[in-house]
Amino acid sequence: MIIDARDLLSGTPLSADICIVGAGAAGISMALALADSGLTVLLLESGGDEEDEATQALYSGEVADEKMHSPIHRYRMRRLGGSTTVWGGRCMPFDPIDFEARDYIGSEAWPVPFDEVAAYYPQANALCEAGDFLYRAGETFHRPLTPMMEGFESQNYSTDTLERFSCPTNFGWRYRRRLAIAPTVRMVLHANVTAIEVNDAGTSVTGLTVRTLSGVTVPVQARRYVLAVGGLETVRLLLNSPGASGQGIGNTHDNVGRYYMCHVAGTIGSLQLAPGRHAWHGYDVSDEGIYCRRRLALLPGVQRKRRIGNFVARLHHPRMTDPRHRTGILSLLCLAKFMVPYEYAKRLYGDEKTGLGTWLAHLRNVLLDIPGVIGFLWHWGRDRTLASRKFPSIIVHPKAHRYSIDFHAEQIPHRDSRVTLTDTRDVLGMRTLSVDWRYTPRDVETVQCALALLADDIRASGVGTLDYAPAEVEAEMTRYGAYGGHHIGTARMGADPATSVVNADGRVHELDNLYVAGSAVFPTSSQANPTLTIVAFALRMADHLTHALRAA
Incomplete structure (x- = not known):
């Protein structure tokens, strides 16, 4: 009743x-x-x-x-x-x-x-x-999946854990x-x-x-x-x-x-894949129709050894507000900033100010990538706006094989x-x-240490290079606040x-x-x-x- x-x-x-x-x-x-x-x-x-x-x-x-x-x-x-x-x-x-x-x-x-x-x-x-309570890619998918980063090997991170989306x-x-x-x-x-x-x-x-x-x-x-x-x-x-x-x-x-x-989270760095290397940072759909996404999860033994908190990371498109990404849909989203709900605008744009020159650069990206923009809008309308099970987020595959790292870390009480x-x-x-x-210095240490391990593993695997400024980690992880x-x-x-x-x-x-x-x-x-x-x-x-x- x-x-x-x-x-x-x-x-x-x-x-x-x-x-x-x-x-x-x-x-x-x-x-x-x-x-x-x-x-x-x-x-x-x-x-x-x-x-x-x-x-x-x-x-x-x-x-x-x-x-x-x-x-x-x-x-x-x-x-x-x-x-x-x-x-x-x-x-x-x-x-x-x-x-x-x-x-x-x-x-x-x-x-x-x-x-x-x-x-x-x-x-x-x-x-x-x-869907099913299965949060390992190997348990959920009985077909080969495109590697997150081709050739990536690590004793610090797992690439098998999943996020599932309601x-x-x-x-x-x-x-x-x-x-x-x-x-x-x-x-x-x-x-x-x-x-x-x-x-x-x-x-x-x-x-x-x-x-x-x-x-x-x-x-x-x-x-x-x-x-x-x-x-x-x-x-x-x-x-x-x-x-x-x-x-x-x-x-x-x-x-x-x-x-x-809350959690400490942010987007940082520039991951440039080595020539001939490929990556996949999109969604895989399970047999029951659930959008799933793999992520890089810091292993428990490494957390204990390094005495840091829990940490996960995902490959992410380049920073949206920087028009040097030369991607039409990212620039279109910046131009349409006023239409994005507060809950997501803060994460997408932060408090960055945009000048006329930047706006014009974004407009140029859109005009030079009309087919890509149209294709994305069709996908978004079909798979997000009109779908009962919605495509979870914006996924853009950078033409230059350059990504950023989106991280989500435990906050210490x-x-x-x-x-x-x-x-x-x-x-x-x-x-x-x-x-x-x-937040505390320990929260900063978790992110700094986890990113350093990831950068070392990427370089050692020959996958590419992850460049970021360690001194700027604190500023990046607090860019959006809690x-x-x-x-x-x-x-x-x-x-x-x-x-x-x-x-x-x-x-x-x-x-x-x-x-x-x-x-x-x-x-x-x-x-x-x-x-x-x-x-x-x-x-x-x-x-x-x-x-x-x-x-x-």
Whole structure:
């Protein structure tokens, strides 16, 4: 059943066995998993089916440095489906090494073993519509594939790991009907949670207060409560409710909002292939029709030996904003910059300024490459705009066999990288967020070391040369700031309440019935985009809650 909170009378009570706050990837996955459990589920969503400016404005807040972190209403969507309404669809699991205790990362082992989470990956893969849970090229493809770089050999990198791509699936659109017809699930739209009430002892949640922008106020009660609202909004809900300590729920030891991670990412260097060498940096389509892409993955043993974080890289087209690439479609994309959504424009263009001479050079590239431009536009319209399973990204094969390196690296948890509250209140009376994202010298070392190893391997293999300025690595990896949309670690999981917010099951240490789902609980960030692992953890939590409530 789906109802609209705006249609309720103020004071109308809502109750269920389990109340899930947030209908994004985590909340929807959990509700679907609980639909056949026999337990009643209440799924609360702040937005509706479509984006609404007034609702989206509830995400507004402050950032310490906008060059380092996008405004916090960006990359997040306050509507049914959450940020899956705008995500790119890239799926890959975390690696076993991510769960290990690594003193050089400054992290203890995750309190849950990797194999336990991995058991939920196949089901998560299915919900994300990313095909079979096979993330090795040798397992997925039973036909010869064009080598990533002909002749490349390395004892530092694997070229066999894959990224798989979702449609990308909008969880709200895709699973709305299943939620609507599930007899034990009620989804309530336009329902903004503004307060979490706890008992006098501060050991148990007694209820939630839900308000609409139209003025309706509704009390909610459940046996268990789950916050599935993302790595930033989780902090806001916890800190806006004082709890027993008066410092915010779960915040007795001042851990809520700390250790905020995204990923460090960028595009760097110039890879020139040797004469006669060829490369492939596009997508391979699996037998089930899934777009897959191979990447260069730094091996776990090398990470341990070098004492650096996880790291992956892909071959990439030359820097788009530099017209010396002489590629018509790249120049056309620069000329059409104003048409590209913010979420992607920041990554494609950064904050580079373009003068008249550069614009004219781009126009010249377009005019000299009309056939290539027409061919690309035909492909994009057919395989991206009109396709239900969309071609994932722009792939340009440089005529001069010159590429750049696109990298994606683990960010080390840093206690002073944090999210706090401001004194400003939104229209519902809740204090807004302030984000101070920081990186460390260790993050720079990870990228510097990984790139140096890659450059050495490329040269030693006779593939070509990777030229870049090591002294400019830090500037390149922070050119776009924090990788948008990956909000990790703000309510970290751990065995010790003094250093974490939730336990291995995702339950807030100081409360017996409040849980946090999503990447907020991840103690480390891996090299991987978080969505697939978010869904896997949500499914695991659904099983835990089912067993716990049946045993109660």
